[in-house]
Amino acid sequence: MFQQLVGKLPVGICIVDENYNIVFLNDFFVDRMESDHRSDYTDKPISELFPEQAKFLRRRIKSVFVLQHPSFSYWEQRPHIFPFKSSRPITGEETQMYQNMEIVPITSPEHGKLACIFLQDVTAQASYFIAQQELSLALKREHEEQLKLIKKLDSAQSQLIQAEKMASTGQLAAGIAHEINNPIGFVTANLNTLKDYAGSLISICENVADKAAQTDEKCQIFINDLLESNHFELLKEDMTPLLDESREGLERVRDIVENLKRFAIEESSGWQLLDLSETMSQMIELVSVQYKIPTYKLSCQPECVKIFCEPGGLKQALMNMLINAAQSIDKKGIVKVNVIGNEQSVQIKIIDSGSGIQEHIIKKVFDPFFTTKPEGLGQGLGLSVAYTAIEKHQGTISVSSKPGVGSVFEVNLPVIDPEEE
Amino acid sequence: MSSTISLNEDQRDALQELMNISMGQAANSLAHLIETKIGISIPKISAVTPSELFSLINRSENAYYTRQSFLGDIQGEVMAVVSESGLTEVASLLEYEAPLSKSDVEETILELSNILAGACLAGLSNQLELATNLNMPTLFSPNKASFVELNWQHSLVMEVQFDIELSSFSMRVVFCLDRTSLIKLTDTIDELLG
Known part of the structure; x- marks a missing residue:
């Protein structure tokens, strides 16, 4: 049995x-x-x-x-x-x-x-187990893809917010620029008149001083004392340069406002031809007002590089990168912008001798909301906005950096035929 | 019934000696099979809580873990912690050819655990005249969360470490007994001690 x-x-x-x-x-x-x-x-x-x-x-x-x-x-x-x-x-x-x-x-x-x-x-168990494993793998993949999508949505949303914010900031800036222009106008005019008046006053005083010798002794002493106690010699020498400097200062204010206006106005102006050399130089002027420490250099090859683009977005992108470069320098250093254009493409390099980017975070710098700035000082959107804008122009953006030495941001944009757009 | 487990000094000594002999036999068996010298540590016997057990076996990084249950007169589980280093040499002693595939590595680990756990258990059972049977070993990865959820408060563990000469390989074997088996074990030891 x-x-x-x-x-x-x-x-x-x-x-x-x-x-x-x-x-x-x-x-x-x-x-x-x-x-x-x-x-x-x-x-x-x-x-x-x-x-x-x-x-x-x-x-x-x-x-x-x-x-x-x-x-x-x-x-x-x-x-x-x-x-x-x-x-x-x-x-x-x-x-x-x-x-x-x-x-x-x-x-x-x-x-x-x-x-x-x-x-x-154990064929039945094994194949069941294998099927389960495959299923779980598929689920995992799907889940990862969904996470990616969610991240994309998140970044799209934040970019929208940023774009909206930039648009309103631009309008605000344009409005303020316009308002500032009026007082600057009359202050400049007044200063010119004031300079004339000052000239007249000085010549009156000089005449009086000259004629003092011909008067009686009492009067002579009075005039000399008066001139001396009011430091007439110093006044005479200082007044004209003071007024000239003030006028120069005002001219600079006017330039800045003008730049700001030009920069801000073309927000949603659609695709058009942009003179990159001029734009970069304007931009450097704007940035250097706020970030005075670095020395700025611009080189353009050929001298005038024009590109068909959406100026608002592209300027925003370049501006964000330029500000980052300027902010990375806290003592002494250089921010250099190289623009090289040819028939097929335009390359823009923004080079700084600043603090550099640590290796472990370099992959994250284009991620939305990633920032190394203290809380409240940066939203971590600058480079992500730049990335999207460059992507929209079918271009590429890359970064290489060495901590303590500096960083290079390189943007490559294909030349797009206006007809095709 | 109190929740703590206590062995008196005589029982502990006896058990330690029994373990010592069993482990020695286990080491001998393995040495015989792979023709190399094997060192063993003095067995440690202690009562542990689940979280203590977790930290006991989860001491080393780069390790593999196996578990294997046994049934019979005494019941429980044997866990083995197998070092990653030196594994290739040991696998070649077991006649695996380099380079090792993932399956080869897993098989080596399972086989080693099985040989050592089996030999220890067999030694202990023989000396105490208890019948036990070992089941198939499996790989597992311990995580603290799952240990917290275990439904026992205290367990008796016996721990011993094996080292293989000429290689950085080492392996720890941890025996855990359930409460009923522990009572059976202490009773048997008491009988032996007379």
Whole structure:
């Protein structure tokens, strides 16, 4: 009865002796073997019947004989020890059986020490497990893609906010510039008149001083005392340069306002031809007012580089990069802008000798909301806005930097034919 | 029944000696199989809480973890912490050919754990005349969260470290017994001590 039971067990049983020769196989094994081996397997070496994994089997069986202790093999590491077909040859997707194996030491009076191999068909579990794993991988991928999309949406939204903010800032600036122009106008006019008046006053005083000698002694002393106590000599010398300097100052204010107006007005003016050399020089002037420490240099090759672009966005991008470059310098340093144009493309390099960017954050500098500035001082949008704007112009933007030495931001823009746009 | 586990000094000494012998046999078996010298530490026996158990096995980085349950007169689990360093040499002793695939590495680890855990358990069971059977080992990665959720308060652990000469390889084997098995174990030891 036991013989029958063992024969019919839904688990493979293979018993080998210490010479690795087969002593017994149950139906599970025999049914799955090639027909010519089915009748005479007894006393044959296991390596002859199952040469595929002979080395592994020998090693494991040896370990069981030596240690007198079970040995296991799991389908995940070694799925197919015996070359058996899947138990579902028609409907299953697998062609080979997935197997778990356990070898246990046993003894018999007839054969002495034996090793018994139990083989379990785990194809169903394995394929279920594999399917689950694939599913979880697919889910993970999908999840990652969704995260990316969400990030993109986030950045798009923040850019919209930024653009909106910039647009209103631009309008505000244009309005203020206009308002400032009026008082500057009359202050300048008044200053001119004031200079004339001052001239007249000085010549009156000089005349009086000259004529003092011809008056009586009392009057002469009075006039001289009066001139001296009011430091007439100093007044006379200082007044004209003071007034001239004030006028120069006013001219500078007017220039700045003019620049600001020009810069701000073309917000949503659509695509048009932009003179990059002029724009960069305006921009440098604007930035240098606020960031006085660095020395600014501009080189343009050829002298005039024009590009068909959306001026608002491109200027914003370049401005953000220029401000960053200027901010990176806290003691002494250079901010250099190189513009090189040819027929196919325009390259703009913004080079600074500032603090540089640490290697571990350099990949993040274009991410929205990434900033190294203290809280409240930067929103981390500048470079991300620049990135999007350059992308919109089908251009590329890249950065290389060395902490303590400086950074180079390089923008490459293809020359776009106005017709195509 | 109190929730803490206590062994008296005699019981602890006896168990330590039994472990010592079993571990020695285990080391011998492995040494015999892979034909190299193996060093073992003095077994440590202690009662632990789940979080203590976690820090006990999770001491080393770059390690693999296996677990293997055993049934019979005493029941519990054996956990093994296998160092990543020196594994290649050990695999070659076990006749694996370099370069090792991921499956080769996993198989080596599982086999090593199985040999050592099996030998330790067999040694202990034989000396105490208890019947035990070891189940298939599996890889796992311990994380603190899952240890906190374990539904026991205290367990007895026996820990021993194996080192293989000529290689930086080392491996720790931690035996954990459930409460019923512990009572059975102490009873058996008491019988032995007479």
